[in-house]
Amino acid sequence: METSFTHTTVLLDEPIDALFEGRGDAPAGTYVDATFGRGGHSRAILARLGPQGHLIAFDKDAEAVAEATRITDARFSIRHQGFRDLGELAPASVAGLLMDLGISSPQIDNPARGFSFRFDGPLDMRMDTTRGESVAEWLATAETQQIAEVIRDYGEERFAVQIAKAIVARRQERGPVSTTTELADLVAGTVKTREQGQNPATRTFQALRIFINAELEELQQALDASLSVLEPGGRLAVISFHSLEDRIVKQFIARHSKEVYDRRAPFATPQPMKLRPLARIRPSEAEVAGNPRSRSAILRIAERTEA
Template structure:
C-alpha cells in the first residue's frame, strides 16, 4: 500500500505570527477578525490560524486544487470555509472586511510527489501540471499545437532558461517526427538531450518544468491580481503575508509592496498633497537553518510582510 503523501508547511509559525503579532505597530490583531488563507494546500497554515481565533473569528480559504478542497472538507470547524477557486478571486470579499491575508505560493509536496499530476520530472506520469484538474488544458495538450516561438518565449520568460530556443526546437521536431510529448519522462529526457550544460546539482529539466507549470496555471497573473485585491479587502491595520519560492514570484511581491509603501506625488500638481501610502513594509523572513535541515524544500522560501495603512 502506498504511504500517504504528506506536506510540511513552510514558515508555519513565522507566517501566522506575522498576521497576529502587533510587533509594536498600531495593528490590533483581534482574534475576532476574518482572515484569509489564499492557498489552502494541505491546511497547515489554516489550522494554525484557527487555533488563534476566538469563537467569533472566521477563516476563509481558497484553492484551485480539487484534492486540496477535499482535504479542507475534513475541517469541521464552523468558523472555517473553503472556496474552490483561485485566489485571484479574493476581491469577491467585501471591501475592508479582512484582518489578514496569507499567501503560500508554489506547489505543495503532495502535488509534486503525485506522478499522476505531472509536476515533477522525478516520476513518470502524464504531462499535466494543472493546479485545477477539472478545467483548462494540460501542458501536453498545449504542446500539441504551440509554435516554436511561443514555446521558447514561455521557457525563457518563466524558466529564465538560456537554452529556451534549442529546447523549443527540439520539442517541435519531436512532435513532427514521432508525435507530441505526453509524459514527464519524455519531456525530461528531451531537455537533458538538448541542454548539455547545467548548474551543479540541478536537473537540466528544472527550469523548463517550472516554466510550463507557471504558464499553464497563469501563476504570475493570478498572484498579481490577488495582491491588487488584497489592498481592497484588508482593513486598516490588516496584514499581508506572502511566502514565495522562486525569484519571479518574489520580485512581483517585493515590487508590489515597495510601490504601495511610498507616497505618490502628482507631477502635474506639484503643490497638491501626496497620495498616502497604502502599505507599510514590515520585513523579510527566511527559514531558519533548522527548518531547512528538516525540510530542504524550504530553502528557497522568502516571507514578505506588509500592513494595510488607513485610506
C-alpha cells in the same frame, strides 16, 4: 489502493505570528488563507483564532478542497477558487491575509499530476484539473517561438530556443510529448550544461507550470485585490519560492509604501501610501535541514495603512 502523500508546511509559525501580532490572546475578525494547499497554515490559524474569528480559505485544486472539507470547525469555510478572486470579498473586511505561493508536496509527489520530472506520469501540471488545457495539450500545438518565450520568461532558461526546437522536432517526427519522463529526457538531451546538483529539466518544468496556470498574473491580481479587502491595520504575509514571484511581491510592497505624486498636478495633495513594509524572513537553518524544499522560501510582511 489510495496512496497517501505527506506535506510539511514551510514557515508555519512566522506568518501567523505576524498576522496576529497585537491582536490579543483570542483574535477576532476575518482571516484569509489564499492558498489552502494541504491546510497546514489554515489549521495553525484556527488553533490561535478566537471564538469570534473566521477563516476563509481559497484553493483551485479539487484535491485541496477535498482535504479542506475534513475541517469541521464552524469558523472555517473553503472556496473552490483561485486567489485571483479575492476581490469578491467585502472591502476592508479582512484582518489578515496569507498567501503561500509554493505548490504542495502531494502535488509534486503524485505522478498523476505531472508536476515533477522525478516520476513518470501524464504531462498535466494544472492546479485545477477540472478546467483548462494540460501542458501536453498546449505543447501539441504551440509554435516554436511561443514555447521558447514561455521557457525563457518563466524559467529563466538560457537554452530556451534549443529546447523549444527539440520539442517541435520531436512532435513532427514521433508525435507530441505526452509524459513527464519524455519531456525530461528530451531536455536533458538538449541542455548540455547545468548548475551542479540541478536537473537539466528544472527550469523548463517550472516555466511550463507557471505558464499553464497563469501563476504570475494571478499573483498580481491577488496582490491588487489585497489593497481593497484588507482593513486598516490588516496584515499581508506572502511566502514565495522563486525569484519571479518574489520580485513581484517585493515591487508591489515597495510601490505602495510611498506617497504617489501626480506629475501633471505638482501642487496637488499626494495619494497616501497604502502599505507599510514590516519584515523579510527566511527559513531557519534548522528548518532547511529538516525540509530542504524550504531553502528558497522568502516571507514578506506588510501592513495596510490607515489611509
